Amino acid sequence: MDPVRNPYAPGAGQRPPELAGRTRQLDAFDVVLERIARGRPERSVMLTGLRGVGKTVLLNHLRSAAISRRWGTGKIEARPDQELRRPLSSALHMAVREIAGSHRCPDRVEEFLGTLKSFALRATADKGMRERWQPGIDVPAVKGRADSGDIEIDLVELLLDASSLARDVGVGIALFIDEMQDLGAADVSAICGACHELSQDAAPLIVVGAGLPHLPTVLSASRSYSERLFSYHRIDRLDRSSADRALIAPADREDVKFSAEALDALYAAADGYPYFVQAYGKATWDVAAASPITEEDVRVAAPRAEEELAVGFFGSRYERATPAEREYMRAMADLSADDGPVATAAIASELDRKPASLSPARDGLIKKGLIYSAERGSIGFTVPHFGQYLRAQSD
Known part of the structure; x- marks a missing residue:
C-alpha cells in the first residue's frame, strides 16, 4: 500500500484520523458549554487515564469545541519543575485576547490586562528575574489585585476578573492544563480554591485538566471536597467496535478495506489502546500489498510495530530510570x-x-x-x- 497515503498517525498528542469511542465525553462537554452560556453553574472537568489512551488528543478536541463557540481559550502543559503562575499568565493572556475584540469597553480590557501583568510579574519578582522575563503584556501593571504573592488569593481574584470580562461579552473562558498531576501542591490548592469560587459565582470560566490515574488523589489531598468540585472522566481503552472504527473509517476514505480476520488480529495486538491502534494500523498499512488488508499482513507487520513501540514508547521511558x-x-x-x-x-x-x-x-x-x-x-x-x-x- 502507498505509504504516502497511510492515514494512521501514532504520536504523542497527535490527532488521529478518526476520534473513535469518545462521543460520551464530547457530548458531556457540549452540555457544560451550553449550560455556562445560559448562566447555569457548572463544574470544571478532569480527564484521567494511562498514557497512550488519548487524553491530550481529547483535551485538544474539547478546546476546539470551546473555540467553535467563540470562547477564549488557553492551554498549558504542567511540569514538575515549573510553578503555575508564569505559564497560566500566558494562557490566560491568549484567552482574553481572543474575546477582547468583542468587548464594548476597551478600558475594562486594559485594566484587566494590567492586573494580569501584575499577577505574572510575581513569578519573578521574588527571584530577582524581573529584568530577564516580561509577560509580553503591553499595558502598565495595575497594583493591588492578584499580586499579593499568595498564589491562591491571587488566582481567585484573577480568574474572577477574567470571568467578568467574558460575561460582558456573553461567552466563556476555558483554561486547559495537560499533565496536571505534575503541578506543585500549592498550585493544585490554588486551582481547587479558584474553581470553588467560580462555581459558586456561576462564573463563565472553567478549567479542563488532564492527567494520570492518580490525579483525583492529588486533588483530594489538596481539598477534601474536590470529588464534588470537578466532573471526572476516566479515559480508557477503546471497546471493540470503537477500535474497529478507528481503523476502518480512515481506510474507507482511501478506498481500502480490512478483512474480518485482520481486524480480529489488530484488536488482539493493540488491546484497544488508541496509541497502539494507530501504531499497528500504520505498520500494517505499510506492509500490505493490496486491499483488503489481511490477517497475514497484520502478522508480518506486528514485529515492525512492536519494534517501534519498544524504542519510542517503552524504551525511551525505561532509559530515564x-x-x-x-x-x-x-x-x-x-x-x-x-x-x-x-x-x-x-x-x-x-x-x-x-x-x-x-x-x-x-x-x-x-x-x-x-x-x-x-x-x-x-x-x-x-x-x-x-x-x-x-x-x-x-x-
Whole structure:
C-alpha cells in the first residue's frame, strides 16, 4: 500500500484520523458549554487515564469545541519543575485576547490586562528575574489585585476578573492544563480554591485538566471536597467496535478495506489502546500489498510495530530510570502478569528489601511519571503493557 497515503498517525498528542469511542465525553462537554452560556453553574472537568489512551488528543478536541463557540481559550502543559503562575499568565493572556475584540469597553480590557501583568510579574519578582522575563503584556501593571504573592488569593481574584470580562461579552473562558498531576501542591490548592469560587459565582470560566490515574488523589489531598468540585472522566481503552472504527473509517476514505480476520488480529495486538491502534494500523498499512488488508499482513507487520513501540514508547521511558528504579519496575512486572497494580509490600518481599529502603526508587519513578499510586499500598505502571515489555526484555 502507498505509504504516502497511510492515514494512521501514532504520536504523542497527535490527532488521529478518526476520534473513535469518545462521543460520551464530547457530548458531556457540549452540555457544560451550553449550560455556562445560559448562566447555569457548572463544574470544571478532569480527564484521567494511562498514557497512550488519548487524553491530550481529547483535551485538544474539547478546546476546539470551546473555540467553535467563540470562547477564549488557553492551554498549558504542567511540569514538575515549573510553578503555575508564569505559564497560566500566558494562557490566560491568549484567552482574553481572543474575546477582547468583542468587548464594548476597551478600558475594562486594559485594566484587566494590567492586573494580569501584575499577577505574572510575581513569578519573578521574588527571584530577582524581573529584568530577564516580561509577560509580553503591553499595558502598565495595575497594583493591588492578584499580586499579593499568595498564589491562591491571587488566582481567585484573577480568574474572577477574567470571568467578568467574558460575561460582558456573553461567552466563556476555558483554561486547559495537560499533565496536571505534575503541578506543585500549592498550585493544585490554588486551582481547587479558584474553581470553588467560580462555581459558586456561576462564573463563565472553567478549567479542563488532564492527567494520570492518580490525579483525583492529588486533588483530594489538596481539598477534601474536590470529588464534588470537578466532573471526572476516566479515559480508557477503546471497546471493540470503537477500535474497529478507528481503523476502518480512515481506510474507507482511501478506498481500502480490512478483512474480518485482520481486524480480529489488530484488536488482539493493540488491546484497544488508541496509541497502539494507530501504531499497528500504520505498520500494517505499510506492509500490505493490496486491499483488503489481511490477517497475514497484520502478522508480518506486528514485529515492525512492536519494534517501534519498544524504542519510542517503552524504551525511551525505561532509559530515564536509574538502575535502582529499573530493578523496582522489573519486580513490579514479575509480580503482575496482567500489568495491574501491585502491592508495595509484595515488591519489597520480591526484592528481599525493607519497604522504607525502596522509597527513593518508588518516589523517583512517580516523579518521572513511570508509575503511579493506584491506591494506598499499591503501585501501577502509567504506561499500558509496560510490564509485558519488561518481561520480554529479561527473557
